[in-house]
Amino acid sequence: MTCLFEPCVIGGIELRNRFMRSATWDASATDDGQVTDASVRIFEDLARGGVGLIVTGYAFVSEQGKAAAGQYGIAEDRHIEGLRRLVKAAHDGGARIGAEIAHAGNNLFLLKDPRPVGLAPSQIEGFPLAHRAMTVAEIEETIADFAAAARRAREAGFDAVQLHFAHGYLGSQFLSPLTNHRSDDWGGSPENRRRFHVETLRAIRKAVGEEFPVWAKLGLQEGEGGLPLAEALDALKAMAAEGLSAVEVSAGQGTTGVRTERPEDDEALFFRVESAAAKQAVDIPVAVVGGIRNVATAEAIVAAGDADMISLARPLIREPNLIARWQRGDRARAKCIRDNKCLAAAFAEGVFACQEEALLRQQEAAT
Numbered sequence: 001m002t003c004l005f006e007p008c009v010i011g012g013i014e015l016r017n018r019f020m021r022s023a024t025w026d027a028s029a030t031d032d033g034q035v036t037d038a039s040v041r042i043f044e045d046l047a048r049g050g051v052g053l054i055v056t057g058y059a060f061v062s063e064q065g066k067a068a069a070g071q072y073g074i075a076e077d078r079h080i081e082g083l084r085r086l087v088k089a090a091h092d093g094g095a096r097i098g099a100e101i102a103h104a105g106n107n108l109f110l111l112k113d114p115r116p117v118g119l120a121p122s123q124i125e126g127f128p129l130a131h132r133a134m135t136v137a138e139i140e141e142t143i144a145d146f147a148a149a150a151r152r153a154r155e156a157g158f159d160a161v162q163l164h165f166a167h168g169y170l171g172s173q174f175l176s177p178l179t180n181h182r183s184d185d186w187g188g189s190p191e192n193r194r195r196f197h198v199e200t201l202r203a204i205r206k207a208v209g210e211e212f213p214v215w216a217k218l219g220l221q222e223g224e225g226g227l228p229l230a231e232a233l234d235a236l237k238a239m240a241a242e243g244l245s246a247v248e249v250s251a252g253q254g255t256t257g258v259r260t261e262r263p264e265d266d267e268a269l270f271f272r273v274e275s276a277a278a279k280q281a282v283d284i285p286v287a288v289v290g291g292i293r294n295v296a297t298a299e300a301i302v303a304a305g306d307a308d309m310i311s312l313a314r315p316l317i318r319e320p321n322l323i324a325r326w327q328r329g330d331r332a333r334a335k336c337i338r339d340n341k342c343l344a345a346a347f348a349e350g351v352f353a354c355q356e357e358a359l360l361r362q363q364e365a366a367t
């Protein structure tokens with residue numbers, strides 16, 4: 001077996017292997033963000049399934065920052081007790097666990113009506129959801145909300161906190177020239193567009209100290225007219241200088257982190273180029289997510305030095321035991337076919353499950 005399955009320390013966390021479950025919204029929390037028995041079962045299954053690090057689905061740092069129905073909350077101290085149940089489920093199964101913390105900005109597509117008016121760096125003409133530009137006081141409050149959320153993550157016993165600065169949510173919106181048109185200290189130049197990230201990290205370090213692992217999922221790839229890679233890397237360097245412990249590389253604005261290329265295109269990994277560039281740019285560990293379905297590919301990525309850690313989301317919805325399966329020597333490709341029906345079901349019905357797998361089970365039961 002390769003080094004992927006060996007214990008290691010990455011980004012301040014002792015791990016049983018180099019696989020992580022990328023943050024995945026599971027729609028299992030109550031309307032006010034409380035963990036449920038269904039949530040706990042998801043984490044028990046994942047931990048039993050062998051993955052080294054499990055990152056929770058994005059948890060909202062404030063009521064205003066909610067992005068989806070059934071999201072976990074980390075906005076109030078009353079959320080801590082429920083979150084401890086997720087930590088226990090992960091630890092009992094031998095996994096480590098990080099809390100992903102997020103603010104939606106104006107990306108409220110996964111909420112149902114009536115949606116609140118979104119808060120964003122700038123008002124964007126033609127954007128289909130109601131929103132307005134944040135005041136400076138609102139930006140400062142949001143940074144304080146992130147810091148308080150990180151403090152709660154530590155109190156709940158998480159091994160790390162991960163800032164969601166990807167996928168078109170508030171962090172992406174600040175960083176990208178597509179969505180940040182401010183002319184004050186929080187927009188305009190690349191340095192101003194990354195001020196939100198730098199100040200958030202500073203505030204978090206004050207709240208949790210220097211030792212607690214603080215990771216980020218960062219959008220390094222954008223579409224036409226979006227953030228150039230060099231600027232994204234400068235933002236990453238600035239965050240590393242403020243004490244970021246590790247980064248997971250994904251998409252930012254104007255593109256998607258949840259692409260649907262078929263499994264035959266296995267080698268067309270979404271962000272390997274950006275991950276390799278991040279490895280060159282910073283000394284902190286780098287995880288890469290997006291489209292990895294093959295253990296041989298995962299090994300090749302790490303062997304080439306293009307990432308330190310392999311992150312998976314949809315494959316572990318279909319097969320929570322995938323890592324244990326690979327480790328046992330069954331190296332068949334992950335069964336996930338990237339149809340995104342898991343996402344559609346979470347949105348339409350609040351159900352967290354692979355729809356293909358559910359169909360197969362039904363067919364088996366009928367025969």
Ligand SMILES: Cc1cc2nc3c(=O)[nH]c(=O)nc-3n(C[C@H](O)[C@H](O)[C@H](O)COP(=O)(O)O)c2cc1C
Binds near residue numbers: 025259289312343
């Ligand atoms: C149902 C679903 C929920 C997701 N929720 C989150 C989330 O809460 N936070 C996040 O950063 N990414 C989220 N993602 C994106 C995944 O973490 C991951 O970046 C993406 O699916 C690509 O990886 P994969 O090809 O291994 O699935 C979600 C994806 C899916 C399918």
